[in-house]
Amino acid sequence: METVVSGIRSTGNLHLGNYFGAMKNFIKMQQEYNCYFFIADYHSLTTHPNPQNLHLHVKNVLVEYLAAGIDPEKSTIYVQSDLPEIAELYLLLNMNAYLGELERCTSFKDKIRNNSENINAGLLTYPVLMAADIIIHKATKVPVGKDQEQHLEMARTFANRFNRMYDTEYFPEPHAFNFGTQLVKIPGLDGNGKMGKSEGENNAVFLADSPDQIRKKVMKAVTDAGPTEPNQVKPAIIQNLFDIMKAVSPTSNYQHFDELYNNQQIRYGDFKKQLAEDIIVFTSPIREKILEIGANTDYLKKVAKNGADKARESASKTIKEVREIIGFKSF
Ligand code: TRP
Numbered sequence: 471m472e473t474v475v476s477g478i479r480s481t482g483n484l485h486l487g488n489y490f491g492a493m494k495n496f497i498k499m500q501q502e503y504n505c506y507f508f509i510a511d512y513h514s515l516t517t518h519p520n521p522q523n524l525h526l527h528v529k530n531v532l533v534e535y536l537a538a539g540i541d542p543e544k545s546t547i548y549v550q551s552d553l554p555e556i557a558e559l560y561l562l563l564n565m566n567a568y569l570g571e572l573e574r575c576t577s578f579k580d581k582i583r584n585n586s587e588n589i590n591a592g593l594l595t596y597p598v599l600m601a602a603d604i605i606i607h608k609a610t611k612v613p614v615g616k617d618q619e620q621h622l623e624m625a626r627t628f629a630n631r632f633n634r635m636y637d638t639e640y641f642p643e644p645h646a647f648n649f650g651t652q653l654v655k656i657p658g659l660d661g662n663g664k665m666g667k668s669e670g671e672n673n674a675v676f677l678a679d680s681p682d683q684i685r686k687k688v689m690k691a692v693t694d695a696g697p698t699e700p701n702q703v704k705p706a707i708i709q710n711l712f713d714i715m716k717a718v719s720p721t722s723n724y725q726h727f728d729e730l731y732n733n734q735q736i737r738y739g740d741f742k743k744q745l746a747e748d749i750i751v752f753t754s755p756i757r758e759k760i761l762e763i764g765a766n767t768d769y770l771k772k773v774a775k776n777g778a779d780k781a782r783e784s785a786s787k788t789i790k791e792v793r794e795i796i797g798f799k800s801f
Pocket of ligand 1 (some may be wrong): 476508600603614
């Protein structure tokens, strides 16, 4: 069975866009592949979180991913920093990662441009750590979005370089993977493209948002003066809200408001009220699980421990073999 690895950024809560995107991918993949999902807390140190925030963020992510559908019986879910083997492979790969190629990486150049007061070696070698994350389990499939394609290309480079250097075929090539067109893209509430937390606080509906927060955000969504002729093409800000409704609501609700729009009888207030209630119905079971799992320290401990144990089994095997290939021998 092929192996899948995906790292989850340890900051930021899950929103509807993540749910219909990455999360759906993960849930499908765990049925078919040997999946490793981990919370990338080593990576997060590049931005210097304080110790308390670091732990809170890791816990949040773990809780939300479990609540949204990662099944620890099917997948291996773990915290990256529980695997010192990753740090060791990162050190080894760093010896064959060249300054030029790291400096040319788009995400690094963006950091220099936008964040010039904290350009550390961790940022420079971020793609090396990411390669270590992936090839430590000899993964061939990595469910990531477009923004990670260059990093994945570099992971292939480092894996192939290791193989060439030691004249072996030890590491397989990891490739990007997603269910593509089957995934629904969720737009933001403000009409500016996709849902995301960096787009402003009212752009995204988070799975952990309370019903009141959801109502407030949806009612604030910008609309226009209404359709000016029957059956007209909807402008982006309106289409976006319909797209969200299509994803979360019963088909009959969607059809009802689509018809009203086409007849120029739609009242956006009613439309948004219904949308908010449908989002609440959709997210409530997940939100309840978030609250329940978040309060269950014993369960979280058990999941993290089991995940770390399973992941270490695979990682320590790789490290042992890599050490042999490199020529480290004990006396
Ligand atoms: N860089 C990824 C992101 O920002 C997170 C990540 C770290 C990752 N290590 C990984 C993703 C390994 C896939 C595989 O989203």
